[in-house]
Amino acid sequence: MRIAVIGLGLIGGSIALAARQRLGAEVVGTDIDPTIREAALAGGAVDRTCPTAAEAVQGANAAFVAVPVGGLPDAVGAVLKHAPQECVVSDVGSTKRAIVAAQADPRFVGGHPMAGLEHSGLRHARGDLFDDATWFLTPSDVSSNTLLERLRGLLETVGARPNVIDAESHDRLVAVLSHLPHVVANVLILQAEATLSPGLQTFSSAGPSFRDATRVAGAPAEIWADIYATNADKLALAVEDMVARLRAFQEALRSGDPAGIVTFIEVAATARARLEQGPR
Amino acid sequence: MRIAVIGLGLIGGSIALAARQRLGAEVVGTDIDPTIREAALAGGAVDRTCPTAAEAVQGANAAFVAVPVGGLPDAVGAVLKHAPQECVVSDVGSTKRAIVAAQADPRFVGGHPMAGLEHSGLRHARGDLFDDATWFLTPSDVSSNTLLERLRGLLETVGARPNVIDAESHDRLVAVLSHLPHVVANVLILQAEATLSPGLQTFSSAGPSFRDATRVAGAPAEIWADIYATNADKLALAVEDMVARLRAFQEALRSGDPAGIVTFIEVAATARARLEQGPR
Numbered sequence: 001m002r003i004a005v006i007g008l009g010l011i012g013g014s015i016a017l018a019a020r021q022r023l024g025a026e027v028v029g030t031d032i033d034p035t036i037r038e039a040a041l042a043g044g045a046v047d048r049t050c051p052t053a054a055e056a057v058q059g060a061n062a063a064f065v066a067v068p069v070g071g072l073p074d075a076v077g078a079v080l081k082h083a084p085q086e087c088v089v090s091d092v093g094s095t096k097r098a099i100v101a102a103q104a105d106p107r108f109v110g111g112h113p114m115a116g117l118e119h120s121g122l123r124h125a126r127g128d129l130f131d132d133a134t135w136f137l138t139p140s141d142v143s144s145n146t147l148l149e150r151l152r153g154l155l156e157t158v159g160a161r162p163n164v165i166d167a168e169s170h171d172r173l174v175a176v177l178s179h180l181p182h183v184v185a186n187v188l189i190l191q192a193e194a195t196l197s198p199g200l201q202t203f204s205s206a207g208p209s210f211r212d213a214t215r216v217a218g219a220p221a222e223i224w225a226d227i228y229a230t231n232a233d234k235l236a237l238a239v240e241d242m243v244a245r246l247r248a249f250q251e252a253l254r255s256g257d258p259a260g261i262v263t264f265i266e267v268a269a270t271a272r273a274r275l276e277q278g279p280r
Numbered sequence: 281m282r283i284a285v286i287g288l289g290l291i292g293g294s295i296a297l298a299a300r301q302r303l304g305a306e307v308v309g310t311d312i313d314p315t316i317r318e319a320a321l322a323g324g325a326v327d328r329t330c331p332t333a334a335e336a337v338q339g340a341n342a343a344f345v346a347v348p349v350g351g352l353p354d355a356v357g358a359v360l361k362h363a364p365q366e367c368v369v370s371d372v373g374s375t376k377r378a379i380v381a382a383q384a385d386p387r388f389v390g391g392h393p394m395a396g397l398e399h400s401g402l403r404h405a406r407g408d409l410f411d412d413a414t415w416f417l418t419p420s421d422v423s424s425n426t427l428l429e430r431l432r433g434l435l436e437t438v439g440a441r442p443n444v445i446d447a448e449s450h451d452r453l454v455a456v457l458s459h460l461p462h463v464v465a466n467v468l469i470l471q472a473e474a475t476l477s478p479g480l481q482t483f484s485s486a487g488p489s490f491r492d493a494t495r496v497a498g499a500p501a502e503i504w505a506d507i508y509a510t511n512a513d514k515l516a517l518a519v520e521d522m523v524a525r526l527r528a529f530q531e532a533l534r535s536g537d538p539a540g541i542v543t544f545i546e547v548a549a550t551a552r553a554r555l556e557q558g559p560r
Contacts, residue, residue, distance in 0.1 A: 186548035221545035265501035268466035
């Protein structure tokens with residue numbers, strides 16, 4: 001089995017490592033940056049590299065496009081142009097409607113692994129990054145079922161949990177499960193900076209809840225601006241929902257409604273306990 | 281040196297352990313629950329126990345009241361009534377204005393360690409819980425400077441970073457650094473539950489940013505309702521500030537303002553980097 005990986009950052013590099021380690025696949029990698037290609041080869045993430053995607057996908061059984069969301073349409077288009085007839089092509093973008101609508105090709109199945117680190121780049125890549133992580137698959141109306149099933153089996157062998165879902169539902173879900181937590185992390189950081197008094201200018205005065213909630217605030221601006229832009233409508237709705245819930249909480253606070261506050265916390269605690277009853 | 285600890289939960293138990301391990305103090309503990317007193321003695325958190333605070337503080341050089349915020353006024357009052365003339369009395373409540381205003385006694389200095397776990401209870405107590413953690417001290421106008429300095433030295437020896445601040449500033453700060461992250465964790469959980477579709481009813485579909493941001497959502501409702509109630513005005517203002525920032529972000533999203541989004545993320549990333557330049 002030959003796997004092509006286009007874009008060797010944290011996610012692409014981790015796919016390459018997992019494919020070699022878990023699938024025993026021959027992995028051909030490419031990256032726009034030649035020093036990254038060299039590092040991937042030297043570090044054992046890939047068996048060989050090519051300077052272009054067109055070359056990397058020659059003879060591949062599967063191809064993963066792991067470039068930032070903003071560059072996906074061009075990169076996936078180039079891969080589909082050169083990939084073999086029976087090669088399943090997927091991506092790892094955080095939003096799915098735009099890319100799935102743009103690629104009406106039976107070989108293309110959108111994808112999105114729910115894994116990541118606060119660090120980016122090949123040097124943080126690891127073969128176990130996707131262990132037990134949900135990996136959303138968003139086929140289009142014309143995607144080949146045979147190729148979808150091949151991709152699903154491949155990801156299961158890698159250790160992930162493939163979950164087939166339509167692109168619309170995916171984007172609504174990640175607006176709440178991923179994009180909104182990132183927005184809130186940024187907002188909390190900005191509020192903290194506006195509130196800290198002289199002599200308290202560092203995180204040393206913050207407890208663990210603040211540090212956890214703001215861990216992702218430093219995520220790369222260019223990448224996330226594209227993610228937000230391709231999911232602007234769903235994310236705006238998620239923000240609207242959050243504002244309404246914050247307003248209701250604020251009203252309970254201001255009107256001195258302790259029972260309302262207790263209920264708010266208890267309902268959330270119950271919901272969390274229920275959500276936790278999953279495999280991870 | 282003899283230290284009295286009133287309330288042997290996660291924080292009280294950890295103070296007791298740290299006082300024995302780091303100060304070599306004789307620790308006398310009490311708790312309203314006799315089984316907790318026995319467990320503290322059996323587990324080596326305290327040298328001995330007493331059934332009441334009045335007995336526990338006899339001959340003490342310092343007393344820590346580590347009961348939930350709702351029970352603080354009564355508990356601190358009882359300790360001050362029975363503590364020796366030269367005993368410094370402090371608490372560990374998450375809000376400071378109410379308790380500091382209620383106790384006009386030279387021996388009382390409000391306190392609040394910025395440490396904690398998502399778990400509560402004596403069995404999670406550990407002597408290193410406060411290592412490098414900020415420990416706010418909020419003296420009142422009548423607090424003895426001598427006793428404040430004794431308390432500060434004691435906490436430094438325990439491994440914490442004492443930080444003297446007025447109760448008003450403290451409450452404004454923790455509204456943003458602690459209370460708001462808890463509220464947001466609850467809101468995110470409720471939004472997730474309202475958004476997840478059948479077949480995706482668990483955390484397994486959430487990435488690490490969501491799990492981190494919602495880790496504290498299961499915190500005990502009774503304890504947190506009291507904390508919020510004693511800081512309702514500051515917390516309502518912090519919510520107001522968050523809503524305004526979310527609205528501005530939402531407006532940038534809806535108007536398709538990529539530069540505004542990039543700036544929002546970059547300013548937050550810069551602020552985070554600056555805040556991180558602290559000891560922890």
